[in-house]
Amino acid sequence: MLPILASVAALAASSTPIHSAELTHGAQAYTASYHTASSVRFTQVEPRFGNRNAIPVCRWQADVRVDRAVAAQGQSVPAFGKAVHRFAPLSGSYAGTCAAARSQVDAEVARYASARNAEAVSVAQQDRAVLVNELDSVRALTVKG
Template sequence: MLSIFASAAVMAVVAPVHSADVNHASTAYRASYETVSTVHVRQVEPRFANRPATPVCRWQAELGVNRSVTAEGNAIAAMGKAIHRFAPLSGSYAGNCANARGQIDAEIGRYAQARAGEALAAAQGDSAVIQGELDGLRSLSVKGG
């Protein structure tokens, strides 16, 4: 058997989870949280010498919660990061990946919806972490500190 592979990585859905206002050292910050999913698909086409073969689409999705922070409308890149990762999700469908994309997206959507409470809890639990990170950034920016 000979296999032919085609791979692609596709960014999928970004959905808002939570946002919070944080006041620190007389500056107002806005922390925004969103779930992000990245999907990797691989088209596998087995070739048999004496019979036809059906292509298979194998995929893996990585889902997580990302944080972004702004102050006075300006993004603070040092504060943006992934704060939580879910267990990867994977599967396969008979046929090509273009035709399976709707099924893959639906399965990822169900997975993300089932973990919406966990995503919200991770975002809400991040407030103490933000305060500590802001303290660290402030100490770096203060002369002699």
């Protein structure tokens, strides 16, 4: 079997945030927004058998996560943006090419992310304390005295 990496895709599961939080730290107001996102890896293989034709098989693995984005005064603060939670990976295989299976895989990943929406919102709500600690750490490094 010779695996071929067909493609790597990063898909936002929703364009609107699953949760947003406003917080004031020091003299600065911050807005944290949380989105679910996924990345899917495809590998197409063609098993070879001596007595019959090869049938391509598409193997895939999806990673679904909750990402945090932070803004201050309307400007993005990339230093505080990161993945705050990763769900268990989802994987499978389809008989046929990866190009033909892509829409089925995308639909399955979307259903998986949707089924975990309540957990994603809970994780995002709990991240407020983590973000405040990160802001405290940065402030401790920059404030003199």
